[in-house]
Amino acid sequence: MSARNPGVEYDSSWFDNIHVNLPAVKRRAETLGTRRTVKKQWQAAWLLRAVTCIDLTTLAGDDTPSNVSRLCFKAAHPVGKDILKAMEMENEGITVGAVCVYPNRVADCVKYLKAANRPDIPVASVATGFPTGQVPLKTRLEEIKMAVADGAKEIDIVINRHFALEGNWRGVYDEVRMMREACGEAHMKTILATGELGSMVNIYKASMACMMAGADFIKTSTGKEGVNAILPVALVMVRAIREFYQVTGYKVGFKPAGGIRSAKDACTWLSLMKEELGDEWLSPHLFRIGASALLIDIERQLFHFVYGRYAAAHEIPMS
């Protein structure tokens, strides 16, 4: 992870001058996924890069130590040895960016990652009454502290949509600031739940309030809203990140989450980061994809790539 964003004093003028050109954002988002063709071998390299940026997630009522143990094993070995060997990457020790679970499963993950000899893979815990945040502030702060005490190195908090929808940005800032304190040394990702914020302007302002309050990442969604990670929203958020960096010098990461399931989508999200924020935002310390099923399709596509090369070398017809 990058150096922490210490945040800045609350300053309401950030909310008066919105530099994101919203009609341009919409036009750009419409073409982003379709106007690039990338050579096959580059695609494979990008897919491996995407793997390292995945927050491999399970956030279900029926999560158990047993399914979390499988998640941790997969996090430590996300791509088959044969595929990595064919790509001459078997010694790279590729893992996902983190595992992401409910607070009650954090201790299990810490245990299983240790057993898998990858205690370095961070455990991210959702907290603060995820996904709605509709519990008292005291409880939300306690939940953060308990997850950190159990070994979470990253905390994904949800913002108070009630404050955001009433335009109470000072309220959003103050709560996130307290959550940041409660995180201690753990990195904090702030989930905006953009599908519930009502407008692009609110998404921009929520991004700014969270970054001012010391968010290390801003994250689109919980995965539980009706609309989750979509490109127009992402463009507003990454341009807010760019603006915050230009003014303060602090680099904040970005995490789209919810509904990202195909390898092609992963490449689109990576190209968004490269084009809007630059190469530094292509690594796990500044970019994560929150996803429960994306890895399955990436592995499938990498297998096709490797098998395609083998078939071509041995003149085996592909059908």
Ligand SMILES: O=C[C@H](O)COP(=O)(O)O
């Ligand atoms: O933060 C991660 C999301 O909850 C995962 O959503 P997903 O199951 O649609 O991939």
